[in-house]
Amino acid sequence: MRRLALVIVVLFSSFVAFDLSKISRNAPPLVDRSERADLIIIRKSERSLKLIRKNTEIRSYTVSLGRNPSGHKQQEGDKKTPEGRYFIDFRNQRSAYHLALRISYPNAVDSAVAAARHVPPGSDIMIHGIRNGLGFLGGLHRLLDWTNGCVAVTNTEIEDLWKFVDIGTPVEIRP
Template structure:
């Protein structure tokens, strides 16, 4: 983390192909974390149960300290376009997509995060990294999830 790390993030960017989450402040990177994604990481989330992580611009709209995972910040998926697209296909778009730590009650991995994509569509980081994200990100911060 660089000296700007004392700033709150005003944008979170996830680059799925690189498995990285960036915290930005005024366009400058203040932190970078390795992530695990949904078990089917390629492509935008289409429906409930597809194990894909959504792509696009959303908001981090609430924090949940009593999650089944070590802290969680909710992503505002699905948006109106996601709902309309799912309705047109006759499917449920899914929801409850979060940035979160590891599942409560599990032993942390040696380096903090498994090397596989294991979530149902969420973005997972180590618990220590989740603590840093929790402090650096306010509710209402935009998140851009790129392919």
């Protein structure tokens, strides 16, 4: 039994070391402006993220959401993925989750609602890949909603998204 545990630890450690080596990775370059998405639509009930350009779907991905996915994010720590209109306001190539595109949550309405309830609205809602060190999980991450309110895709998918999404791209998150 000890040998099996040791083999598992060694194998897992090698996966982690391989994936952690990507922390210093270079992010893929943006495609030409004429090819970039002009809208991101996330449908929580379908676990889908679609990139739209000129009213035409150009990419589609299956996503994982916050651990408490039903309903709109109300406050920090509720594990909900927000709903509403936002935009991409930051691109993080040194993220703990491979690459990350930050969504502009909270907007003015979200902040006002949280203030009226005397709670913090939360922040740092991202579209991101798998946690560094666990990228080998790939699409298995889709078996459950596991984020703290973010939208997760595989590392290969976030690299693809990264190329088509620039700062300022509108994001609609629908129930």
